[in-house]
Amino acid sequence: DTGVSQNPRHKITKRGQNVTFRCDPISEHNRLYWYRQTLGQGPEFLTYFQNEAQLEKSRLLSDRFSAERPKGSFSTLEIQRTEQGDSAMYLCASSKERDEQFFGPGTRLTVL
């Protein structure tokens, strides 16, 4: 069990650029979740997958956000035309069926 990994750990970009984050879940976990966390707040749910199917999306996930999990293994979260308000920590978690969620270390995005 190597844990959930996320890359990159930090990303600085200019407003208007596109960014993509990757999450590698624990190998036998079929569920994968994305959350966003801003300073001083608890994590907010964005979306989750069961295998390759995206089962739920938050209204926080605007049209500029897209998430994929093409083969039911790793996942990517892309933000197009970034805005300063997108600056946050993006957290990925995985779980085996209904078990507890294991979180990765997060990707910290700074939009200048």
Add this chain to the structure above:
Amino acid sequence: DAKTTQPPSMDCAEGRAANLPCNHSTISGNEYVYWYRQIHSQGPQYIIHGLKNNETNEMASLIITEDRKSSTLILPHATLRDTAVYYCIVHYNQGGKLIFGQGTELSVKP
């Protein structure tokens, strides 16, 4: 919105028990109480969960009142490494999203 209410901050002396309260007066019959914690600059970490019976594991104990409207997380011998934000979450235990509130920032002091 989160269905839980927690104090924003608490202090605890190292080596003493830390008792973190949580109110969840609108919890439904098949919702579990989950606790996670988040150490600074890390992702949240699962601690424990329960439905109505008290639970204990190697990290903590969870005491749920008989009416299930509140609970307490107990760290029996707090260490400096237990300094973190602790989140109490009600959840259906069917997978799916966790709804985090503001949590309690626990500071363990020497």
